[in-house]
């Protein structure tokens with residue numbers, strides 16, 4: 001079965017970072033509600049700033065300080081506002097793909113001394129189980145020619161490139177480190193190769 005997405009509804013959403021058009025996608029790979037926030041015309045455009053944000057209920061909705069997700073979500077929308085164009089794809093990949101229940105269990109293991117990678121493995125999962133097929137299909141459906149990916153995660157860039165997305169640049173998105181998230185950020189840099197302590201825009 002060929003993976004597909006269908007852009008079912010588009011509706012304007014005014015936010016503190018200006019108005020976006022929210023696109024709702026139905027897909028044939030999972031039963032989740034993936035969405036994209038789109039600013040201005042991206043069809044046929046080159047070097048469109050794109051953030052692929054993985055769902056984090058605790059960080060995005062509750063403002064949890066265990067991770068940097070909530071702050072990154074806000075920063076990404078602000079970056080798109082400043083550039084006047086861009087796309088934020090909100091993928092429903094809670095807990096790097098293991099779901100909320102397992103992520104919360106992983107938090108307890110981390111409080112008992114494991115890091116974020118070992119906790120996943122202890123629960124019988126990979127450190128990161130995310131796939132980017134749906135993001136690639138959404139970008140194809142929006143007819144974007146090339147993108148600048150807003151990320152610190154080299155695996156996201158690789159994952160998209162393998163799916164045929166033309167990623168021409170990386171835009172770093174470094175949230176503030178503090179006591180509650182420092183170990184987590186350090187583990188991401190050390191074990192998951194996140195480029196967390198660079199601030200310069202660089203060409204891949």
Ligand SMILES: Nc1nc2c(ncn2[C@@H]2O[C@H](COP(=O)(O)OP(=O)(O)OP(=O)(O)O)[C@@H](O)[C@H]2O)c(=O)[nH]1
Pocket residue numbers: 052053054055056057067068069072093094095096097098102103106107116120150151152153156188194
């Ligand atoms: N399993 C697990 N998932 C987590 C944990 N903390 C945050 N997450 C999830 O991790 C995802 C965000 O991934 P990150 O590793 O923070 O960042 P990234 O998206 O890979 O990379 P960037 O594009 O640079 O932000 C979200 O789905 C969160 O729910 C954790 O301790 N364990």
Ligand SMILES: [Zn+2]
Pocket residue numbers: 056058059060067068069070
């Ligand atoms: Zn988070």
